[in-house]
Amino acid sequence: MYTQGKYPIIKKTAIAKGIFDVTVSCPEIAQNAEPGQFAQVAAEGFFLRRPISICDIDKEKGTIRIVFEVRGKGTDKISQLACGCLIDIIAPLGNGFKKLSGKKAICIGGGIGTPPMLGIAKVYGENATVISGFRNSSVAILQDDFKACGAKAILCTDDGSAGIHGFVTDALKNELKENKADIIYACGPMGMLRAIVDIAEENGIECQVSLEQRMGCGVGACLVCACRTVKDGKEIYSHVCKDGPVFDSKEVVLGE
């Protein structure tokens, strides 16, 4: 079942310039949510909802956490909701990450693709390595959260202002030299995803990617959020909201 409702924001923090960390009390959603799923968030005064990935789930407290960047006027409106305000969401939507028990995972986030990695990193705890890449130190987020869940956190920045000076793909190659992984999870820009999938394939490691697309309904009815996938050797259009947002790297065609 899908749940739609107006739920109270119990915590809101600006964790970097233009990036907000919002915790919502929504027990029935938290109960059913899985890492990698997303929420459709209403922005007052705007017609369409904004799809935002679920960053973290606390089933005991009945909360979910969303971390998002202000990209336009709609997300700006959502970012203005103060602690105590109600936020209108439909969730949990889409398919979450596949979870392998007793295995080692590498979770890779690029920029604002980093938040969904927290939920899945928590599943693996000490067996997770999280590699996250940002433009510079001012937008490097969630590093303490990754460390707190027991994961090894590797930070990369494009300009070297924090962590490793370089791309997440370089860090991934280095990590794989030292430690083997059973699965790689990735979310971020298309170019980054393509490079990660190549590395995963070279190393024979299963890889799941989380995609983004402009959405309408968010539940799989309107068919606007199309993405190329391969089925029975043929390319078809699947839909990010219902067939994804998480796809096996072998079944998806990563385009422009």
Add this chain to the structure above:
Amino acid sequence: MSNLSVNVAGVEFKNPVIPASGAFGYGREYEKFYPLSILGGISVKGTTLHRREGNPPPRIAETPSGMLNSVGLQNGGAEKFLNYELPNLVTKDTRIIANIAGATIEECAQLASMMNGTAVDMIELNISCPNVKQGGAAFGTNPNTAAEITAAVRKATDKPLMVKLSPNVTDITEIARAVESAGADAVSLINTLLGMRIDIKTKRPILKNNVGGLSGPAVFPIAVRMVWQVYNAVKIPIIGMGGISTAEDVIEMMMAGAKAIQIGAALFADPFAPIKIIEGLNEYCENNNISNLADITGTVKPW
């Protein structure tokens, strides 16, 4: 409880609220929010003879109080509808409107004949899709072609036939009259209005198809106007749509001349919109001592 039922071309709907084609799939997704039996009917996703992949993304762009879409009739084809979707829909206790879209007149007729003997309650012939190169709006913007295709489909099926009209025409009443004289039992209007948005940073249209169909509250006054004009031009019943999002919108559309209505884009903002609308219609009838909602159709008193 007042009587919300309406009769369109011999088909009895328990209430006038019908999710519009393309906005509701085949009901499977929205059934995860509420039982489909609450709805008057469902106009299913536009069905073509063969499977279609649709247009490349992005297929959607937000607009003030609305949205553009250019899905391009992605669907699994008629066989999949009949063998997989229809058997599920017939168990839902709601009316089923099969929306059909052919690339040629022959294809439209073939699609219609495939619905004969099935549980489909009504056919909605889509001659107004703005997002496909063949068929679609090319059929619905010329009265002669619209009449020709309606006549061919009329001959091919014994199901009640409704023709879905395009607003992208100079005079919609001309098209409505043409399909009425060719044997349509009802008309539905309006399909989306052709629109465009451009990303000023990249100078690229937001839609990969460059243009797409505008829907949502922004188009509602145009839809009301066109329904009213068509109501005054033809005798066959009208299912009105275009930007409806509240019970008040439904009442307005019915006063303009619609017997029933369809809801599309409003579902994306609020999946529960049809449920809230039905509740609102009941309240309206009770507060205004209306025993049969159907009585308000065409009751606008023009100046």
